[in-house]
Amino acid sequence: QVQLVESGGGLVQAGGSLRLSCAASGRTFSRIAMGWFRQAPGKEREFVAAISWGGARTYYADSVKGRFTISRDNAKNTVYLQMNSLKPEDSAIYYCAADIHGDGSSPRSSEYDYWGQGTQVTVSS
Numbered sequence: 195q196v197q198l199v200e201s202g203g204g205l206v207q208a209g210g211s212l213r214l215s216c217a218a219s220g221r222t223f224s225r226i227a228m229g230w231f232r233q234a235p236g237k238e239r240e241f242v243a244a245i246s247w248g249g250a251r252t253y254y255a256d257s258v259k260g261r262f263t264i265s266r267d268n269a270k271n272t273v274y275l276q277m278n279s280l281k282p283e284d285s286a287i288y289y290c291a292a293d294i295h296g297d298g299s300s301p302r303s304s305e306y307d308y309w310g311q312g313t314q315v316t317v318s319s
Contacts, residue, residue, distance in 0.1 A: 196220045196308040203313030214275040216290030224268040227298030232286035241301035280317045287312040
């Protein structure tokens with residue numbers, strides 16, 4: 195079992211920044227690939243970013259490349275999503291997820307085994 199708790203969401207103006215955090219517990223965090231997904235009202239959940247066990251490899255959706263950065267601190271069992279140059283279309287509930295079998299390279303939500311409860315991000319124009 196892995197428990198995931200996201201934080202850091204909120205309301206921000208277009209062009210602003212937010213940093214999301216996801217605290218993990220329950221398994222050896224340093225052996226788990228982690229990802230961020232988001233879901234806007236009326237839309238399917240979509241991949242945002244992922245990071246490998248040790249943090250050497252990162253993966254991004256084209257829509258966020260160059261604006262978002264995923265990172266992790268294995269000593270703190272936490273993964274982060276730094277979001278810069280936010281746009282109204284980034285508004286969604288953001289979910290942290292754990293992939294205990296893979297390396298984080300798959301963008302498919304079905305590859306992830308555990309999910310957090312989500313944190314709302316709203317970007318005003």
